[in-house]
Amino acid sequence: MRNALYIQSGGPTAVINCSAAGVIRECQELLEKGDKLYASLHGIDGLLHDHLYDCTDMDEMQLLRLRNTPSMAFGSCRYTVREDTEEDYDRILATLKKYQIYYIFINGGNGSVAAGHRLCEHLKKAGYPCCLMVIPKTVDNDIAIVDHAPGFPSAARHTVITISELVHDMYTYDTDLIMAVEVMGRNTGYLAAAAAAAGKTGWGPDLIYVPEVVFDPEQFVNDVAQVIQKKGKCFAVVAEGVKTADGRYLFEDTTVNKADDPSKNMGGITPYLNHLLRKHFICKIRCIDLGLMQRCGAHDASEIDKTEAQQLGSEAVKRAFAGESGKMVTLTRISSSPYRTEIQTLDLEQVADVERVMDLSYLEDNRHQIKEAYMDYILPLIGDLPEYVELDGISH
Template identity: 40%
Template sequence: MLALKGAAIFGQSGGPSSVINSSALGCIETALKNENITKVYAMEHGIVGMLNDRIYDMTQEDAAELRLMLHTPSSIFGSCRYKLKDDDVEPDDYRRILEIFKKYDIRYFFYNGGNDSMDTCNKISKYMQKVGYECRVMGIPKTIDNDLAGTDHCPGYGSAAKYIAVSMGEIYHDANVYNSGMVIVVEIMGRNAGWLTAAASLADINSHGPDLIYLPEVPFDMQSFLDEVELIYERKHNCIVAVSEGIMDKDGKYISEYGSDMAATKDAFGHAQMGGLAATLARYIKNRTGAKTRAIELSLLQRCAAHCASQTDIDEAYMAGRRAVEAAVEGITDKMVGFECSRIDGNYKCDTKLFDLKVVANAEKKVPREWINEEGNGILAPFVDYALPLIQGFPEIPEEKGMPRYAKLKKIYAK
């Protein structure tokens, strides 16, 4: 195959994570060093920046400053939730993208995100093929939710899982401090898949895990739940519950909606907006047991607490970004870089593997039912074997005046 010469562009999309900038760095550093890549750009706010011709020139950045992206949370170039329609529905977007591709001689397109971002990659690639513009399109996965199909796991998940597990261990210590009883309900992200909530169980490797864990993979029954909490509370005079924001009853109604007269507010995609579930459950528990309760939402910090990232996740996120560039230069297109891992006798090994964009874009991976106990209130050993390697290593945080030193990019617009 003939070498394809031209510029590369990178973009971030969807919700941020603690390590999405590590993937960005892997991609950008590799591209900057490659002789076939003439220029390296980054989109401001993902595809929206492409449509608005707001594109940063990465060759203007200081290399040492770029390196700090390894420990800088959230999407440093800005993200978006813009969903490309099909080109026969909204041809203007595609014409505009082609125009920008031509303007900057873009031949390499790297997009870092979740399901929707892989869909964006796929649509752009198909359009470019249709109009005969030669380019290579690669997806780099990112989602703390860990729900992308194909890949063993997703960059971003390990760090969120680590933050959750460490925080649960700390909450355990706090909860056990008085001899007066308390029920604590901790609400964890993950609308449809319970990967993040299951990570609470990792605190159990040194016996500091929650007593009960509820994932959206199993229909939630309020009466059973209250029975289960009461049983533990009567025995231990203490109970810690980890619960996914997305749990539903058998009729498909979100439990978070039980507590409110207000109609569920909807987000831009028409999804019901979560929140307040922990408080709702705490009220039910208080009514039933009379116990003192506390509701905790781990909230945004699950996806941005870079100070508690997993070093393994940082390294793998970088590797995914680097591999995307290497593969594209080798002539590969229309793929997402995922991971294939082995965990034999506790020896974890992770390699990159390429997946078809189309496969990834339209599937959602859930926690296998057999990794959840029969009662649906606890997590079994196979999950721990799966997830524990992903949270290894505390990163060494670059400091300035006792605070983490984040990357400060110049962000100079390309001409």
């Protein structure tokens, strides 16, 4: 028998289950009669502990609902397979042999690409025959070489729409007000930069801060003050991964986060921003963390993202059944207008342990505003934006 295994890995996205649907549907077409497709429950943990779910016979209604289900239907974990001992790999190999797994599909981000590469190499050394393919997903858009990966467009769309709504809220009252919004982005600013697209609705942020540029608290306060002096209001977007000149994340400031262990708390910079702004301004201040909805908000997911996620899942299966292994399926952009892509593959060793950062050419010289060139990149991914009323004689 040549059974297949699907693994969701890393953090959730709004469309990872679309990739799952693509894998399941294609396996139903290509598996021989009697062969099975299993999903590992809670990522690699299911493989280690023999917790597999038979999804071979999921019907069309289940697949449709799976495609619209947020987060990760089969679960994930934060466990990293140990490299200092063979124990974990021996347990994985035992499960693969027990279920006669020949095809392996890992759906994840940077860490999952690296883990998939290590697993592929280990299975080769062990002489275990299988075809292993990685299906990318990301919220941060930090997978190297590719134009983008599923998950990022939906996170960007959610961020853009939510920020345009918050800017509307900010102008409800004719009083001075500062809003600072924290968005995801550990080491790359693609998601924070996407917030600039809210301006296409006529209601966008004034300032954007990305991890690729050192965050200077004093300059941040001055930037906000200049906008307040001009407009009476200021809306700033700050990526969770920005660092000060000494290389420290904002959430590592123990004067604000005394009870937290900074080493375990990526993000959470909202208390810092609130503390900093209240030291320097007496007007109303609202600091908001967009939180987990950025990665699991399926209600406003990008339709292009959902389609591409499913296509990559399907294509990974086709290529594995054609004999390819040790590769990641990717999207290469052919044009932005009209938007066209093609699916290609990359060797896992090309992508593993390489993190992508945002091209600084997308930033204006002042480093806290985004150039129009970035709109050419992001707008085709997020889809049509809401259109709001503009009243004559009323400005913001």
